[in-house]
Amino acid sequence: xxxxxxxxxxxxxxxxxxxxxxxxxxxxxxxxxxxxxxxxxxxxxxxxxxxxxxxxxxxxxxxxxxxxxxxxxxxxxxxxxxxxxxxxxxxxxxxxxxxxxxxxxxxxxxxxxxxxxxxxxxxxxxxxxxxxxxxxxxxxxxxxxxxxxxxxxxxxxxxxxxxxxxxxxxxxxxxxxxxxxxxxxxxxxxxxxxxxxxxxxxxxxxxxxxxxxxxxxxxxxxxxxxxxxxxxxxxxxxxxxxxxxxxxxxxxxxxxxxxxxxxxxxxxxxxxxxxxxxxxxxxxxxxxxxxxxxxxxxxxxxxxxxxxxxxxxxxxxxxxxxxxxxxxxxxx
Amino acid sequence: xxxxxxxxxxxxxxxxxxxxxxxxxxxxxxxxxxxxxxxxxxxxxxxxxxxxxxxxxxxxxxxxxxxxxxxxxxxxxxxxxxxxxxxxxxxxxxxxxxxxxxxxxxxxxxxxxxxxxxxxxxxxxxxxxxxxxxxxxxxxxxxxxxxxxxxxxxxxxxxxxxxxxxxxxxxxxxxxxxxxxxxxxxxxxxxxxxxxxxxxxxxxxxxxxxxxxxxxxxxxxxxxxxxxxxxxxxxxxxxxxxxxxxxxxxxxxxxxxxxxxxxxxxxxxxxxxxxxxxxxxxxxxxxxxxx
Ligand SMILES: Nc1ncnc2c1ncn2[C@@H]1O[C@H](COP(=O)(O)OP(=O)(O)OP(=O)(O)O)[C@@H](O)[C@H]1O
Ligand SMILES: [Mg+2]
Numbered sequence: 001x002x003x004x005x006x007x008x009x010x011x012x013x014x015x016x017x018x019x020x021x022x023x024x025x026x027x028x029x030x031x032x033x034x035x036x037x038x039x040x041x042x043x044x045x046x047x048x049x050x051x052x053x054x055x056x057x058x059x060x061x062x063x064x065x066x067x068x069x070x071x072x073x074x075x076x077x078x079x080x081x082x083x084x085x086x087x088x089x090x091x092x093x094x095x096x097x098x099x100x101x102x103x104x105x106x107x108x109x110x111x112x113x114x115x116x117x118x119x120x121x122x123x124x125x126x127x128x129x130x131x132x133x134x135x136x137x138x139x140x141x142x143x144x145x146x147x148x149x150x151x152x153x154x155x156x157x158x159x160x161x162x163x164x165x166x167x168x169x170x171x172x173x174x175x176x177x178x179x180x181x182x183x184x185x186x187x188x189x190x191x192x193x194x195x196x197x198x199x200x201x202x203x204x205x206x207x208x209x210x211x212x213x214x215x216x217x218x219x220x221x222x223x224x225x226x227x228x229x230x231x232x233x234x235x236x237x238x239x240x241x242x243x244x245x246x247x248x249x250x251x252x253x254x255x256x257x258x259x260x261x262x263x264x265x266x267x268x269x270x271x272x273x274x275x276x277x278x279x280x281x282x283x284x285x286x287x288x289x290x291x292x293x294x295x296x297x298x299x300x301x302x303x304x305x306x307x308x309x310x311x312x313x314x315x316x317x318x319x320x321x322x323x324x325x326x327x328x329x330x331x332x
Numbered sequence: 333x334x335x336x337x338x339x340x341x342x343x344x345x346x347x348x349x350x351x352x353x354x355x356x357x358x359x360x361x362x363x364x365x366x367x368x369x370x371x372x373x374x375x376x377x378x379x380x381x382x383x384x385x386x387x388x389x390x391x392x393x394x395x396x397x398x399x400x401x402x403x404x405x406x407x408x409x410x411x412x413x414x415x416x417x418x419x420x421x422x423x424x425x426x427x428x429x430x431x432x433x434x435x436x437x438x439x440x441x442x443x444x445x446x447x448x449x450x451x452x453x454x455x456x457x458x459x460x461x462x463x464x465x466x467x468x469x470x471x472x473x474x475x476x477x478x479x480x481x482x483x484x485x486x487x488x489x490x491x492x493x494x495x496x497x498x499x500x501x502x503x504x505x506x507x508x509x510x511x512x513x514x515x516x517x518x519x520x521x522x523x524x525x526x527x528x529x530x531x532x533x534x535x536x537x538x539x540x541x542x543x544x545x546x547x548x549x550x551x552x553x554x555x556x557x558x559x560x561x562x563x564x565x566x567x568x569x570x571x572x573x574x575x576x577x578x579x580x581x582x583x584x585x586x587x588x589x590x591x592x593x594x595x596x597x598x599x600x601x602x603x604x605x606x607x608x609x610x611x612x613x614x615x616x617x618x619x620x621x622x623x
Contacts, residue, residue, distance in 0.1 A: 052517050073523030085514035089536040098532070099522035146518075 002063030002153040009058035035197040036207030042190040078147035079156040086131040093127040117145040155187040228327035240295040254320035257298040268311035375593035413567035418575040430549030432495035441504035543613035
């Protein structure tokens, strides 16, 4: 077991800078999710830990060993790819055993590990099938099995669930959590799905254009987003941002859709022009604008709202202020 | 194929149409099969019977005589080498050419797709350009080189120039490019070095492509005419196809047609066998890739 630490890690492909310096420590046994929009460098960061991509500058260590110049197989990691990357001509058993065979582990030990992994993942009856004879979810499990049998210090996942349908994704998410509780292996998990990030992560790294905008526990990130980018990316629908002034200084006021509530006109902080009401069953989304800024309010399902003027107020405990130019959070 | 029940909607059930399409098919089969049949019949007759007009259209009783003579002794008037020896030569060419081609081209495709080295693209294009230079085009310089190397009248001379070709390299390159990068990365994490990845992953995945190439190249090698004709002057190095040519001495009366026909029948057998035995693999290689 070991943690992973990043020391000012940068990456460029030729002249293109992709990662602009990430520093953080992943603790032993921690489950850290790297989340961000497409193209922000999540995969690149993960692949540098795996050793599939060279580190342009800075240092990555696994345990207390700097791994910059260590081959992937010697880094004591295992990786699960989005497209599974199973060997198509090998059976499930051979797929899982391949890495161990190369390490010259004895056949008996290999068998033991493969069986244990198959048992954990409920793959027992599929051991002699080829990957193409399996469903997407089963292939995903085999890919995890291949990672588990290695008994690595760190698991690396690159969007492992994004090829599955919505229902299976939820199920696999739960299984992943159970698996992590059982094995307790340090894990780095890349996703662009914020629900996966919120539910799986002990801590998450919110990335934007090659920078770690915020690192923290999901609930802290949600409650105290460090920038307007994080405020917009974590939480759905995104946080509303209204230009306003505090003590004569221009700022952006952030209020999450769920923290707006309808009220009597006399108590209202704002009056919204609602142009669209979407009843979702569990709650209702009201889209519109306030003083020319588009906004969304998430209202309890029972509230009856119609298009037109809607007086709203918000709980002052749930407001956020940001610098209009840099987007950085201001504590008032 | 089930011709009696065509997909509904495409061809209606009209008896004369069924009759007509069958008639055309039968005519086609006859057109191809009849010369083969004549060849076979002629190979079982005596020379006098063949030269008589009309030639008999039913097999004669010389089957055993003709074939044993051809295999062990050859024609006495044309080239006198036994066809058995020629068949062996042809077989060597037809096996060495595809095996050599496949091994060289799969290795070079592997290098081009999976390794970064200086001038990689330049080398790829060099290989690609040779596609435009089949044996026939470069035959004079190739002959000169073979002569200087002293490999005339040898298996090396018969096979080496035919092995050098880009088609197969190109095919394997295209195939490797369709294999997802993650597979190579997964193998790297599993600890497989490049050669191990090649042997354990790429080779098994290329099995069907290799089989298809083998069939095509076996026939290509077996049927070579121009190059063996140039490079072999020694009868013991003749291939079967050359043997047939040398047996035909010129005047009709001088040629032992019954032996020529028996040799032709023998020359037909190995390619037909290879196609039949490898049919399943061959078709698989053409239509499906296992990824
Ligand atoms: N081999 C490469 N050469 C050049 N640029 C690259 C290379 N690999 C990635 N990039 C660039 O680096 C940036 C980050 O890519 P990366 O794959 O890490 O994004 P990502 O966050 O994983 O996105 P996604 O969610 O779409 O997978 C992208 O702008 C991409 O174009
Ligand atoms: Mg990615």
